[in-house]
Amino acid sequence: MARMIGLVRPLAPHLALAVALGTAGSLAATFVAAFGAYGIMAAVGQGAGLSVAAACVLTVACGVLRGPLHYGEQLANHYIAFRLLALIRDHVFAALRRLAPAKLEGRDRGDLISLVTADIELLEVFYAHTISPITIAIASSAIMLAFIGAHSLPLAAIALAGYLVLGAIMPIASSKLCGNAGRASRDAAGSISAYVLDGLRGLAETVQFAGVSKRSAGLAAQTDAMGSTDRSLHVRSAAVEGLADAMVLLTSLAMIATSLGLYAAGDLSFSSAFICSFACLSSFGPVLAVCRLGTSLQATLASGARVLDLLDEEPQTVDVLDGADASFDGAACEHVTFSYGADSASGSGSSAAALSTDDRILDDVSIAFEPGEMVCVTGRSGSGKSTLLKLLMRFWDPTSGAVKMSGRDLRGVNTSSLRSSIGYMTQDTHLFVGTIGDNLRIAREDATDAELDSACEAAALSSLIARLPQGYDTPVAELGDSLSGGERQRIGLARIFLHDAPFVLLDEPTSNLDALNEAAVMRAIDRRRAGKTVVLVSHRASTCAFADRFYSVEHGRIS
Known part of the structure; x- marks a missing residue:
């Protein structure tokens, strides 16, 4: 994940703008209820520093502003996401060029197509709906804790516990609960793409030899296997959603009960108890978004891992950029031994000596082309x-020996x-x-x-x-x-x-x-x-x- 986040560095100003707009938008949504609570207290004679008119104006202002602020956040996030997807596609195609043809021989074409299309597209979820929402949740929660803490530290402690459970403990736990299911799902999707592409290319042969039912059964088996993996992810996601809702309810009840207890003990005014409870009840949106990432992000992280695996793969031969430009004056193989399963050597025979005769595709071949x-x-x-x-x-x-052009290796x-x-x-x-x-x-x-x-x-x-x-x-x-x-x-x-x-x-x-x-x-x-x-x-x-x-x-x- 750290490498995926690192790609955002050139677009840091846009990310900062998205976080600022998102934080302002989430606070505007929260304070619609908070300023409403101020207005209610002012209307019943329990004023807490705002008149009814001022509270109404602020409530309307927050309600109106939350829309443009949310739109601006999404615009900035998607600008970042689509710019980065273009950059990642460029890196992926450069990697394919670097790996071709040796490392791509035998690779499932359908799986590669799935990687360069569906897997990269899934990264949009990470860049548009993950990085800034986490930062927004931290910033808005910190501001709400300061607001509630200004009225009562015990209430702020309850809110902090709720935020930590929903925004940190539950996402990490649900992510571990899912294990490798996300990667298995993306690998299965790649296998299905490869199977379908293979079937389309061999459709005439399949029909000719009455293999349609067998191919269909094979596709159904792979689809069922992927469906089973996805179902387990969805079941776990639903369980996390239920636990999150229960946690919101428990935190809210704890906040209300503690507020009433503090009011009864004379440690907190009724207006402060009412306003803090309303503010806390409406402040869970950002941390709930982070809570859902533990399961919903699994497929996205698996796609990112598949893309990074391709980018990290070493080519069979590295392009020479600082060598000599050789005009052609003949070519030659000198004592060339080669096996597809062996590492290449730099003219030594140690690698070749370790090969059995059966492994050698070419064995001590010398030939000149004049x-x-x-x-x-x-x-x-x-x-x-x-x-x-x-x-x-x-x-x-070559595993050993040398291939030369114009006398140069x-x-x-x-x-x-x-x-x-x-x-x-x-x-x-x-x-x-x-x-x-x-x-x-x-x-x-x-x-x-x-x-x-x-x-x-x-x-x-x-x-x-x-x-x-x-x-x-x-x-x-x-x-x-x-x-x-x-x-x-x-x-x-x-x-x-x-x-x-x-x-x-x-x-x-x-x-x-x-x-x-x-x-x-x-x-x-x-x-x-x-x-x-x-x-x-x-x-x-x-x-x-x-x-x-x-x-x-x-x-x-x-x-």
Whole structure:
């Protein structure tokens, strides 16, 4: 919670304004009853320093002012909340960028969507309805204690006991009573989002293999589990509400009984006893708001913990900002050993030595990629071919050994320089919602239509563009579902041609293409490889036929 509060520091003046307005508003609401009590005492001849007219004016003034003051407090609080939510979203997306792609592989996309939407939205409750209400409760309670204490210290002690129980003891106790239920609820919500997103993506397969009832049962089971957790939270919240109301009643009765006792003993005037009782009865609003936070805030704090967990997560590789800008003059892997479950090393073999042979995706791999050549890497699925390309991109660092570009270890090359020198195409081409032109220009934003035409021609995509009535302005559905797998793959290839990097990594670039389009694409790659180094990962002999050298990866070894 301390870190969440710390984010408010730049907006401290706005928070101070919200607290001032909120305190004034709560006191105005309280003194509507207090000044009414003054008026009643004046009307029955038990004047306590205010005339009936003055008491009426002050009562009306407090009644009128409480509305604008409350509005001003809420306006300031929500300004703080929405400014901070924008800042937190910026931090979260920066964290996602920092963690991608290595730390995000295998993460549930639905859970991430839930985190960046619902979890961040829930933080609005904390920033708009938690920080200032606690401060307001402290300030207004202190002022009311001073007011009541000016009439009678025993009555002030009773009010203090009520404020402490409602504003401190009960919220802390109810928070401990809830335990980890709030976190369990938010985790369950993330799991449901992931399950629903997975189901939507695989809807065709679910229908095809008659799995609708099974998926529905799975969703119902997860929903019931989350509902059970939420019900327990609501039951505890209702219990706390009941106890709080009972505490208000007990404090009020104690205040009235003590006031009457002090009056009977001659230690307190009737007017003071009456006014203090009225003032105390109407002063519980701010502490009751804090009392409810013990249970209502659980989901919000759990959301905050999930967001902070993401912000605190360390990336697999840290971007290099103070290294060298290396122009491409060949690349090499030198005695590279790698396992996804091991920490990277800085050239030492200690980490690699601790790995069993079965854990090693790549084992003592040495390979050079010379300028101007095309190298093909083959091997069975899972043998480490794609992993080799990810190491060249420095998505991961090797467990031992070194990956180099232009003779320099990638850990000493500026990340932006490295990525601008490489064109990398994965097995799955992701298309964003937008137009075909938008998706192509991801590779180069300032590309002209003529350059798009050239890249599309090389990727055997020109005929598709020509058939579309809107050409490059044709909309693309979410995840590219309006296009076939081969068409999506050719768009990915066109991006590589458009990027025009000197080092090109192609992971199964023709796996979804027919023989005719494969031949056209490979001829285009062959024509455009002058001055470039191309690394192909492929199972197809026809694709590998264009390569200058062939390597086979088996059991982490390369030959």
